Amino acid sequence: MICPLANVEEVFITDDAAVYQCSRQNCYWLEFQGTTTSFNVRDFFNFKKKVDNIDIEKMLNDSARNCDFEIIMPFRTERCFILSIEEILQLRDVLAGAKFMIELNGVIHSCLRSRTLLAI
Template structure:
């Protein structure tokens, strides 16, 4: 199976350098070991992030209270602006998009943690 290669501002092309981490109907997260980056493909664009920036983005998205946003009748609550230090992308998302983004980022973080735990167990040095 071909793996996508992502260049910001261009369409996704395929390369062996990327590994698929997590995919939903709304987007995908890929890992590039060559550049030590995660590529988040969501809302029609791709963000190339360091792992620390990815975790900050997830924390920012998780801090949005969806139930408060849903019951607020003001026009200012129709959208949420999301950006974090180290990410060149500014996300302007609606309530359903934020829900989908939370799902994507949460699934990707889970898979990254699982991979890390498996790697520790499989390659642990005996004491």
């Protein structure tokens, strides 16, 4: 559950997950698998990197039972993600979309600042 005092804005939403940004606490909130997890900015991008580095091809080709799931424990959270291949793909989708929107927002603000400076 997102803190009721938080000032959140939608960053990116899919059918399976959502990412919100909280300007008040300077963090991102990930809603996934029926729970909400808070990340500071650096930890959010590190978590995305961990998810992106999961070797799905190895998981698909290895018949060992321990390759059916991946366990990720994000830094500075109390959450433990136990992810199937489908859930990894869902998580990658929302995290990639969120990263794109965050970067796009930065580019837009940069363009607006440079235009404002040129107008002065």
